[in-house]
Amino acid sequence: MTISIVSLRSLFVSIGMIHLSTAALGTLVSLRIADSGGSQEAASFVAASYSMGFLLGCFFIFRPLARIGHIRAFAASAALCSLCALLLSISENTFVLIAARFATGLATASLYSIGDAWINDSAPANSRGRILSIYYIVLGVTSVASQAFIILFSGDLSEAFVMMSALYSIAIIVLVPTRTSPPSVPAHAQLRLIASFRESPTAFIGVFVNGFVLALLLTVLPYQASVAGMSANMIAFVVAAFYLGRILFQFPIGHASDRMDRRYMIAAMSLSAALTVMILSIASRNEGFTIAGESGLVLQVVMIIGSVFLGGLIMPLYSVLVAHAMDRTVPVYVGATAVTLLFVYTVGSVVGPIFGGIGSLLGSDRAVQWMCWVLMLVAGMFTVVRLKMRESVPHAEAASGVAASPTSVSISPETKRPEQSRF
Template sequence: MMRKTLTSVWPLFFGLGIIGVCIGAQGSLLGIRAELEGFDIRVTGLLMSAYYVGFLLGSLRAPKILQRVGHIRAFAALTALASITILVHSLIIDPWTWGLMRLLTGFAVSAIYVVAESWLNQAANNRSRGQLLSIYMVTMLAGLSSGQFLLKLADPASFELFTLISVLISLAAIPILITATPMPSFEAARPVSIKALYHLAPTGLIGSFLINTCYAMVLGMGAVYASKLGMQVDEISLFMAVLVVGGMLLQWPLGKLSDRMDRRSVICAAAFAALLFALVSGQTGFAADNRHLLLALLFGGCCFPLLALYLALTNDELTSDQAVGASSTLLLVGGIGATLGPFMISLTMERWGAPGFFWCLAAMSALMAGHAFYRRLIDPLPAAGEPSSFQMQAPSPVGSGLMKSPPSEN
């Protein structure tokens, strides 16, 4: 049964893998190019934040777009938009233009995720859904990490990399657009209010804000940090890839551990470890013996899996009829955090230089560890219901909580 399901959705995984490669390459490429063009660090932070503004807007507007034009045409239009915007970056070197293009890219990518996850939701049944979504998340994480190595293929100061990314985005759409697999219809969920969700699952809500802020800081400004340390392009690509791979390697072990004990304890311990690795990384900088890569691997491994743990913790506290609406509220709160992240860390780097990158991440890790520890103290009992099963999550997930089980669309 699982083999049959994978056969039906392989075009989607192929396309998403390539899109993940493009997202990973594009973020780092623009960070490096902004440094080469002499953009002010605060301007670069705002540019990177614009992507997450678009990402948030796209996730909120995508349901209406899909209801109006359908999945196939929406996917075609969105991939075309993402392909065009990356080319404009190479044609017009201007912060205002780049900011608008980043916003449009974020809008397109988030809506593409909504299409993809609704397709997976329709293809899976209750026995295969967890496995299918885990494969989806691994595909996206593998794409994000491997995309960093595209930077080694050409000079970031030229137009070739921008063109290559545009071509790959277009390529990603071809198998999906010619598949005969029926697309699902889409029904938007009514969100749970932020106030109501805070009363139901305070750790999950606050944690989703903090961890999405960290994700955006790393993916948006990590390449800028590495460039300011004097790393060459191949060293920057390896540094960024190692951060993401660390999160991919430790997601499953930390998730399974959280299924066997209070998730807040696991979150507190992992966030505290991330705090320590961030502090040491800030002191180490760029080390000739590659200690900075080991520290990046360990920081990513301790920090990035926390998103999935926060989502699982939230689901532990909810009934089945609350879960769909609550997921869209978590998306909203996480999107706000992601929007603030790159600009926040740019201010820190302006004040304390390149080490400010990891100082800021250390502060965010301290907030996550401290909040989880506080909630564990004042509410020592675990969730009353059965723990929800752990599922791997990619950075800035979107869409999985926005749809109900839909019928097929012609």
């Protein structure tokens, strides 16, 4: 038991370093493309390449890689991420960026899958929920902290990429000496695309839209803000505020959703997010954030507060959608449904930047913002329609305490009775 706890502590530190780098690189790459004079289409396709790599790594690469040993696979994946970070520090070529981000996505999927499988195997049954809660808090806190590197190295982004490479190396150093039995590699879970859609079209469409919109908000919009004249420091504050919203809203939203038909919560979150996107889009038309003085400061405050609310609405939505799907799923198919929804979410994160790039080519750079607004509005209205078409699940039969994060297929959501909720 003591060895297990020590190994989990080492794992949390290593995964914290990995997530710190992953979240920071999403912003850094967008800023790098903007600084080098790259187009929005380039920023969009680079973002899509990372998501495509993550998709392939999560569903097709992880299991063969894990057979060489979980620690060796972890070290190899982290080393690849470190190498790609160094490559990003010295090159501005779009094709190099696409290749480096694709490889980073592959390796990052393996890192999260190994970490999730490790937690799944090592966490004692009587404290698994508490350990998972700590794990997700670690992910949330490091997401916020990651933006500090943009502020610290805003004068020279190349140095920031070198620091990200160092963090990957630290993750290897912390984890490699750990003594632990290898976690079991989860069996391949069959995708239930048609069945999952029939059981819960609200969750199916919702996770796709969630992945689509989040990919645009976290990768393409920082590029747009930089081109419009927003400083790297301000962009970092806005992105950090977005991640902070998840920390502040995740558990209250999950707790509240356990006590109602989750579709009311999904509709409220989607429509509120659409309204927030619209307000921020209209506000940012006036590039007041580039103007020194009171008007610029007011708009900066609006952007930061709006980002907290937007992140608090969109980022926890995935957990609520998965929980809603669990309400409609026969227990034997819970794991397969969770994997299916992760797949759909990841496909959305691939398609989102691609459509964002096409939209900017055919229309204007603001097509991305309106795309986010329309999709969140449509998802919210679709949920409202479904409320009228289908009765709610009886409260006694509903799942609760579903801890879900779009990181890998290695942690299956747990379902418990409402009185045992641990959101």
